[in-house]
Amino acid sequence: KYDSRYPSTAKKYSELEEIDAADTTFPPAPPDELVPFYTLAGSIPIFPREVKNSVYLDAIEKKLIWTTENKLVWTTEDIRTQMLLLKRGQLTGTYGIPETNKVRDFILNKMSLYGKSVLVIGSENPWLEVAALLAGAAKITTLDYVKIESLHPKIDAYTPSAFRAAYLDGRLGTTSTNTFDVILSHSSLQHSGLGRYGDALNPWGDDVLSSLARAWCVTKDGGEMMLGLPTCSKSRYPSTAKKYSELEEIDAADTTFPPAPPDELVPFYTLAGSIPIFPREVKNSVYLDAIEKKLIWTTENKLVWTTEDIRTQMLLLKRGQLTGTYGIPETNKVRDFILNKMSLYGKSVLVIGSENPWLEVAALLAGAAKITTLDYVKIESLHPKIDAYTPSAFRAAYLDGRLGTTSTNTFDVILSHSSLQHSGLGRYGDALNPWGDVLSLARAWCVTKDGGEMMLGLPTCSKDNVLWNIHRCYGPLRWPLITMNWVKIDGEDYSYEADGIGSAIGVLHAFKKVS
Secondary structure, eight states: OBSSHHHHHHHHHHHOGGGGOBOOOOOSSOOGGGHHHHTTTTTSOOOOOOOOOOTTOHHHHHTOSOEETTEEEEOHHHHHHHHHHHHHTOOOTTTOHHHHHHHHHHHHHHOOOTTOEEEEEOOSSTHHHHHHHHTTOSEEEEEOSSOEEEOSTTEEEEOHHHHHHHHHTTOSSBTTTTBEEEEEEESOGGGTTSSTTSBOOOTTTTTTTSHHHHHHHTEEEEEEEEEEOOOOSSOHHHHHHHHHHHOGGGGOBOOOOOSSOOGGGHHHHTTTTTSOEEEOOOOOOTTOHHHHHTOSOEETTEEEEOHHHHHHHHHHHHHTOOOTTTOHHHHHHHHHHHHHHOOOTTOEEEEEOOSSTHHHHHHHHTTOSEEEEEOSSOEEEOSTTEEEEOHHHHHHHHHTTOSSBTTTTBEEEEEEESOGGGTTSSTTSBOOOTTHHHHHHHHHHHTEEEEEEEEEEEEEOSSOEEEETTEEEBOTTHHHHHTTTEEEOSOOOOOBOOOSTTOOEEEEEEEEEOO
């Protein structure tokens, strides 16, 4: 049993050598099977350029700083000299004097480093380390592919393998907690997973399976980060929301129902081998599960929710007698969570995945002003406070500015229970996508107002696993992954209690959007 997500996830990232795996083939283009992941299903173009071959030794080859044999050596005197130049505004650093001064001023004015432990990611030249010292950092740890020997008493340097070993030995950052107070990275992570430095190809090298995800795991709660990346013209928020709404691939169909994921996708479903896949009898539900089971009122090939039906369910829910989709005890548990942990009164709510409108009824009971349901099943709602959309209709409504609070085209609250674990496994006739659950929640993030809330319920296990093609079970690896850019606000631990394959408990948590 894991007490919380943080130590176990950090330990897993520290054990994963695949994050820093080497490959010196330097392919001129990504292989076809990885292109959809590098491009986010075609939304990001790839432009070929002359292939670079730096093999982690760029700094040494360019002799940017002091070298001894095949390693960099940072002496105390050299660091002092760079500190003097940085104070005077004359330090060249890696990217020139103007950029070095800009970063120096950012660290001094926007960050709080005094007396703290700092992790620097990617450092051919110790200009960031010098800036951290200037800001009063007590201890600095550098993580780089290049082997560096630091002779300065306040700076340690690690290669990835040495960093992993140091974490597992409890020797990093503030050693009492094995965490860092602050992360600094500038113009480094954009290279991860592209193979330029002899690293293995990984479409998620900069993000999900990356130094940044690992850094998050070894940063204390409430720690800070400065991140510098090459950035293109458009602001991420409106364009990302619009892009997600245009991406039909997120909800693409495929009715082949494969008995197992293809070999080229296995590393992504398993997070580089860290999550096992257990085969089960393949399910074939094709988005029509609700209609086939006649869970609720149907007309032809769509579900119909009448005002009277909703009122009847509301009365049953108040009495604690509503069966819902998962039985009376689970329905009452979710009802109480929404009433006690969430704030829905007068707000616009998005419900993700709803064969039966029990979540919608709970939202009405909590005083929601307007509810929007997103489901693969075609639903006709006759209730004045409930709209229902298929994915294609949802995309069109967003692009027309008709969602949620229409003045902002966003929602105040997201509700989802036992739905996203199926996304991308093909059970419901959806196309295989190892990141289907992550992308579905990313789209919800995009259409949630800043500071909006979310209730998320998922099957939870002591160890992550995938029961193919039934569902994922979320443990200390995938719970943090799917909730990127959300912060948990319910004060509850992640309850990784269910042991054994096929054993899971439904766990609910409340989150707040982080922008």
